[in-house]
Amino acid sequence: MPEPAPPLLPAPPARMLGWRRVRFVLIAAFVSSLLMKLGSQAPYPIVLLRMLIVGFATVLVFGVFERWPARLPRWSARWVLQVVGVAATIPFAAILAYTLTTADNSLPWWQDKLYLAGVTKVIVYGLLVAPWMAIAALLRQIRGEAQRQALAFELERSRYERNALDARLRMLQAQVEPHFLFNTLANVRELVDAGSPQASTVLASLIAYLRAAVPRLHGPAATLGQELELVRAYLEVMHMRMPDRLQYALHADEAALALDCPPMTLLTLVENAVRHGIDPSEEGGRIDVRVRLRDGRCLAEVADTGIGLSRTGDGLGTGLANLRERLQLAYGDDTRLVLIELQPHGVRAEIEFPAQRSAP
Numbered sequence: 001m002p003e004p005a006p007p008l009l010p011a012p013p014a015r016m017l018g019w020r021r022v023r024f025v026l027i028a029a030f031v032s033s034l035l036m037k038l039g040s041q042a043p044y045p046i047v048l049l050r051m052l053i054v055g056f057a058t059v060l061v062f063g064v065f066e067r068w069p070a071r072l073p074r075w076s077a078r079w080v081l082q083v084v085g086v087a088a089t090i091p092f093a094a095i096l097a098y099t100l101t102t103a104d105n106s107l108p109w110w111q112d113k114l115y116l117a118g119v120t121k122v123i124v125y126g127l128l129v130a131p132w133m134a135i136a137a138l139l140r141q142i143r144g145e146a147q148r149q150a151l152a153f154e155l156e157r158s159r160y161e162r163n164a165l166d167a168r169l170r171m172l173q174a175q176v177e178p179h180f181l182f183n184t185l186a187n188v189r190e191l192v193d194a195g196s197p198q199a200s201t202v203l204a205s206l207i208a209y210l211r212a213a214v215p216r217l218h219g220p221a222a223t224l225g226q227e228l229e230l231v232r233a234y235l236e237v238m239h240m241r242m243p244d245r246l247q248y249a250l251h252a253d254e255a256a257l258a259l260d261c262p263p264m265t266l267l268t269l270v271e272n273a274v275r276h277g278i279d280p281s282e283e284g285g286r287i288d289v290r291v292r293l294r295d296g297r298c299l300a301e302v303a304d305t306g307i308g309l310s311r312t313g314d315g316l317g318t319g320l321a322n323l324r325e326r327l328q329l330a331y332g333d334d335t336r337l338v339l340i341e342l343q344p345h346g347v348r349a350e351i352e353f354p355a356q357r358s359a360p
Contacts, residue, residue, distance in 0.1 A: 205240060
């Protein structure tokens with residue numbers, strides 16, 4: 001079950017005076033100081049310092065109301081509180097700026113007409129500009145939050161799709177396991193019922209094979225080399241059961257042995273050839289397994305000289321139907337599984353998929 005999404009938390013304290021906001025205050029204070037310097041007799045560094053004090057005071061209030069109070073009444077919006085807070089801070093910040101920068105004067109700033117006019121000018125300018133800057137910052141913040149939520153939603157959706165895909169693959173593997181086990185155990189039962197002296201030998205070989213094969217059924221991936229080992233062991237068991245009716249050969253490019261493939265891929269093809277091709281034929285037949293590399297793709301084929309598709313009327317069955325779906329889940333549309341009827345009789349199953357190799 002997926003974990004519930006964590007509740008939305010207020011903005012972290014670090015963002016109250018983060019670099020982006022500090023940079024914004026520096027730029028805004030520089031531009032404002034150039035405008036305020038016009039008609040002012042104060043040195044430019046003093047004018048710039050006043051604008052910096054006002055700017056940082058408003059940004060600090062903006063950040064405080066971004067976090068506090070943690071809960072607001074339903075009728076109140078946080079952005080309104082932030083904009084109103086910025087506007088209300090302007091007069092106090094302007095008074096603080098002039099108080100700090102005129103501390104060495106003989107007269108207080110409110111008794112000097114020039115200073116009083118300067119404070120008024122800063123307050124009016126701040127009330128005209130600062131709230132709009134706050135609104136613009138809020139819009140950028142909302143847009144960024146919407147983008148983050150959209151990205152989080154997309155990541156969550158991808159996680160759900162991946163979980164659904166994994167569950168589907170596990171379900172298909174669970175269908176393959178009993179299908180294969182029932183078929184092979186049925187072959188042993190036939191030998192036991194017939195009183196064949198080979199029953200014990202075949203059963204011992206089957207037990208040894210299952211000890212190697214069953215742990216790999218649950219693996220997320222296998223290599224073609226491992227698949228060929230299982231195919232060889234399976235064909236040895238089948239050859240013991242019908243030594244006069246089954247011949248086989250395996251051919252593989254050396255470079256293809258380390259490539260990835262879904263577990264039980266080749267074995268499903270071979271088991272299908274034995275079950276639906278060689279076993280029903282009175283004469284038996286031959287199975288040839290070939291694995292090749294060509295132009296960055298892997299081509300695997302299993303050809304048998306059994307009774308063919310026309311005699312069975314059904315070339316797929318549970319094993320191949322599940323294999324086709326597993327290949328689609330693993331490689332999407334970049335894979336191919338076809339059955340070709342051979343003359344005078346027999347079937348060739350061909351699989352093509354991308355040549356991929358897991359990192360060591």
